[in-house]
Amino acid sequence: MAMTDQKTEQQFIDAIKHRFDQSVDQIDAGTLSGLNSIRHNALKRSEPFSISGLTVVNPFLKRALTPLVAVACVAIIIFTLVQPDSSSSPFIAEDIEMLSTSDGIDFYENLEFYQWLEDYEISA
Amino acid sequence: MPLPYGLQYDVLHIIKISKRERLLEQRLELDKFLASIQKRAFRMAEIATGNREDAFDILQDAMCKFVEKYSKRNIEEWMPLFYTILQSRIRDWYRRETVRNRFRVWFGSPSEERETDSMEKVSDEKMRTPEQQLQNSQRMNVLDQAIRQLPIRQQQAFMLRVFEGLDVAQTARVMSCTTGSVKTHYSRAIHTLREKLEGQWL
Numbered sequence: 107m108a109m110t111d112q113k114t115e116q117q118f119i120d121a122i123k124h125r126f127d128q129s130v131d132q133i134d135a136g137t138l139s140g141l142n143s144i145r146h147n148a149l150k151r152s153e154p155f156s157i158s159g160l161t162v163v164n165p166f167l168k169r170a171l172t173p174l175v176a177v178a179c180v181a182i183i184i185f186t187l188v189q190p191d192s193s194s195s196p197f198i199a200e201d202i203e204m205l206s207t208s209d210g211i212d213f214y215e216n217l218e219f220y221q222w223l224e225d226y227e228i229s230a
Numbered sequence: 231m232p233l234p235y236g237l238q239y240d241v242l243h244i245i246k247i248s249k250r251e252r253l254l255e256q257r258l259e260l261d262k263f264l265a266s267i268q269k270r271a272f273r274m275a276e277i278a279t280g281n282r283e284d285a286f287d288i289l290q291d292a293m294c295k296f297v298e299k300y301s302k303r304n305i306e307e308w309m310p311l312f313y314t315i316l317q318s319r320i321r322d323w324y325r326r327e328t329v330r331n332r333f334r335v336w337f338g339s340p341s342e343e344r345e346t347d348s349m350e351k352v353s354d355e356k357m358r359t360p361e362q363q364l365q366n367s368q369r370m371n372v373l374d375q376a377i378r379q380l381p382i383r384q385q386q387a388f389m390l391r392v393f394e395g396l397d398v399a400q401t402a403r404v405m406s407c408t409t410g411s412v413k414t415h416y417s418r419a420i421h422t423l424r425e426k427l428e429g430q431w432l
Contacts, residue, residue, distance in 0.1 A: 114428075115420060115424070118420075118423075118424055118427075118428060119392055119420070122373060122392060122423070122427075123392050123393065125369065125370060125373055126273065126373075126392070126393050128370075129273060129370045130269045130270050130273050133269050133272070133273070137272070137282070138269070140286055141268045141269065141272055141286075141289070142265075142268075144268070144286065144289055144290045144293060145261070145264045145265060145268055145293060147290070147293075147294070148264065148290070148293035148294045148296070148297045149257065149260060149261055149264070149297060151294055151297050151298050
């Protein structure tokens with residue numbers, strides 16, 4: 107009795123499964139096209155990490171790098187705009203060179219005199 | 231001993247190419263897997279929701295989530311993982327639908343009419359007569375409705391075991407419950423369906 111019932115149950119399950127498989131096979135072209143497009147959209151999500159482009163960029167790394175790059179760009183722009191003009195600086199390179207040489211500062215103070223002397227000797 | 235610069239470049243290039251090939255291979259495998267289950271998964275979602283558009287939404291969510299989170303896992307794990315996501319999405323849909331139904335009761339239901347898809351009018355390739363198509367469709371509708379009327383856990387146990395052929399352990403993993411619960415849900419589902427359908431199906 108139990109065997110018969112089990113057999114009937116299995117037949118019932120098989121019939122349902124068969125009907126389900128049939129309904130899967132009979133899915134219309136419109137639905138199938140929709141399913142394919144869903145699948146392709148889902149697969150695109152893995153693309154940036156896989157085969158697009160020449161380099162493989164981890165999306166998480168990319169996400170972390172984006173704000174860093176933005177901050178660096180802003181810093182460069184600010185630095186370029188705020189950087190003091192070298193020509194208007196009171197300490198120019200020549201001054202530093204003058205101060206650091208072994209010649210005494212008196213030489214530069216008397217420079218006008220030496221130039222006059224040179225001109226005088228030439229004319230004489 | 232360090233490699234000469236040119237050779238280092240070649241080695242890096244080869245590593246890069248092999249990595250890209252591996253990813254391409256993985257993508258092909260993923261595509262093959264999703265293509266193999268998409269129709270059955272769609273039908274399961276359609277039976278559970280009774281609505282084509284909702285079934286599409288559920289399947290799309292499930293596929294996207296699967297590709298994003300679990301595609302790096304072993305291929306053997308893909309099937310139960312995918313169905314775990316799908317069943318979780320169906321359960322979410324049921325919860326939302328319960329809330330929506332409460333509002334519908336208060337404010338009245340919207341029109342049941344839907345626009346017909348032009349692709350539905352495409353002729354049947356297997357050349358079934360309209361009578362045969364109607365009969366098949368009616369029988370399938372009866373089955374769909376009977377399954378839909380089952381409690382959600384019984385529905386899941388039944389569809390995963392019968393339609394997808396998962397064993398008790400796999401079904402338990404997908405449904406996040408014990409194997410004992412799966413057996414109970416499945417047995418109750420079969421009992422109810424037999425009561426409703428046996429006269430028509432055997």
